Amino acid sequence: MKHIRTVNKANLKQTAIKGGCGKCQASCQSACKTSCTVANQKCEKDK
């Protein structure tokens, strides 16, 4: 494409099907005790 560069490789949709295993950290347990951010957490499913 000449006009668009897609920078990510993954699609969130694919994560929904096998998601929800709950191995990941609760987001509030990291360094945010007041302003919830979830997208900066890691997926730990295969660890």
Add this chain to the structure above:
Amino acid sequence: MVHKFKLNGLNIVLDSNSGGVHAVDDLIYDLLDNVEPPFDAECPQRVLEKLSKSYDEADIKECYNEIVELYNEKILFSEDDYEKYAKLKVASPIKAMCLNIAHDCNLRCEYCFAKTGDFGGGRKLMTFETGKKAIDFLLERSGDRQNLELDFFGGEPLMNFDVVKQIVEYARKREKEYGKNFRFTITTNGILLTDDKIDFINKEMSNVVLSIDGRKEVNDRMRKRCDGTGSYDQIIKNFKKLVSLRDKDKDWYVRGTYTKYNLDFAEDVMSLYNEGFDQISVEPVMADPKEPYAITEGDLPRIFKEYETLSKKMQELRDQGKFCNFFHFMIDLDQGPCAVKRLRGCGCGNDYVAVTPDGDIFPCHQFVGIDKFKMGNLDEGTFNNDIKEYFSQAHIYNKPECKKCWAKFYCSGGCNANNYNYAGDIHNAYKLSCQIQKKRLECAIMLKVIKMLEE
């Protein structure tokens, strides 16, 4: 849902529902204001007429085709079809706990949400007996969850460190019986850190949150001792020591709060960096708008500018081959949390609870002391599943403003406690916080786009 923004000379397009992030030229950027599904085989005449004043017609047609191609690949204008997952997996096991080991504190931070440490319920330290019950509660209710998280919190947890050590020892023993893995965090103001405590923390805690606000004058204005003197000189040396002795594979953050008094908080992040800390979280204060230090709507333009300044500083460090991780600019566009996780945020009241020194259970540390949200008591062996059910339903599709927001899969509905405290209900978006969150996300995505384009 498509969100586009210009930042740092880039045109960025986010397809919220797929997580697709695209760097585009001006023509695509403008064309996206004029087209949406269903798409025709060719660019509609009305669009050509409108944009041909500024752009070449052949280019417009070419861009239209590129947009349609991404649409067909389901990474632009993709459907939001996640609501079915919000209705599944409701009765979650409990896997995380904030253990308020001390409802007391040796600092008198002006902005303290915990009312100087006692949460309004009197100064108390948790006993080992209550701590054991908390561990047992978590083990018994954790179902198939293997990783259990426990944050020693307060007040100031170092004021009750002997009990912290006893609880860690007890949990380490019991985790084997259950085939679980405890991951401990401690959040401390650093005043009582000694070599022995540092050794223990660095051995046992998988994460450490070190509270400090940045520049000395900024820190000491808010984070004061009981006699009114500042805490900076003591904590900075303690934190440096802890970090220097910590294994590289273990997490830690210095974490600060910014207020109306330091809207130039990028300077505080840089001050922490220049003191040798490269894992940094600095967040806005959450406070009653009547407080003089509270952030208010009028501060937002200044705050937005500051996040842009901070993102440029982070980019400069990267360009120089240096490392600095600002917590709220962390984002993984490829291997971040799954869509199911993103529907409910922190999971408070559902898979995450807080326990007080009296053994009272609340949805999280921010709800402690609000009677209507008391979920039970460890001594009495009570637990109110209705409250758990209520929080389990607090997903983005039950939050009207979140449902239509482009950032919903990044903040996941925000902090329920802030929503309740400042917007009246856990389902209502606390707009001040939302606006700051969205700006941070734009900066985070922009930094990621620059990195990926370089690669």
